[in-house]
Amino acid sequence: MxxxxxxxxxxxxxxxxxxxxxxxxxxELGASIIYFNLDNEDNSMTVIHNPFMxxxxxxxxxxxxxxxxxxxxxxxxxxxxxxxxxTINRFNLKIDExxxxxxxxxxxxxxxxxxxxx
Numbered sequence: 001m002x003x004x005x006x007x008x009x010x011x012x013x014x015x016x017x018x019x020x021x022x023x024x025x026x027x028e029l030g031a032s033i034i035y036f037n038l039d040n041e042d043n044s045m046t047v048i049h050n051p052f053m054x055x056x057x058x059x060x061x062x063x064x065x066x067x068x069x070x071x072x073x074x075x076x077x078x079x080x081x082x083x084x085x086x087t088i089n090r091f092n093l094k095i096d097e098x099x100x101x102x103x104x105x106x107x108x109x110x111x112x113x114x115x116x117x118x
Contacts, residue, residue, distance in 0.1 A: 019068060025088070026111040027095045029104035033113065036075070036088075036106075038066060045077065 022039035035046040043063035067074040075086040085098040093106040 025093070025106045025108060025112050027088070027104055027106040029095055029097055030100075030102040032102075033085075035110055036063075038063075038073075045075070 001071050008012060019038070019040075022037060025036040025038075027034045027036065035048075037044045037046075043066050046058075046060045046061055048058045061077055061079070063075060064092055065076040067076075071090050073088040073090060075088070077084045077086075083099055085099065086095060088095045088106055093108070094103070095106050096103045
């Protein structure tokens with residue numbers, strides 16, 4: 001019984017995987033490119049290249065609500081009175097923006113965009 005209790009107490013330590021900070025992600029989401037910088041104290045996101053949201057183009061935002069779970073990272077940011085709810089899958093780095101229905105892909109690090117595709 002003592003071994004089972006000890007195993008149950010230690011299992012959350014084995015199952016939960018800690019993030020190594022800082023977490024730098026480049027996410028392509030619809031026409032937007034979003035840079036997430038998560039460093040456990042001063043989280044931020046920068047939105048660039050979105051022709052539909054010209055008011056927030058190339059703007060950096062502080063993130064106050066970042067929820068890190070075992071298999072997802074949840075980010076909530078209010079922009080212009082509207083909530084933007086991002087969920088990033090920690091296994092495949094897919095991202096979705098639940099309030100507008102956009103789906104995209106993230107990569108580790110900050111990618112530079114210098115060459116136009118067309």
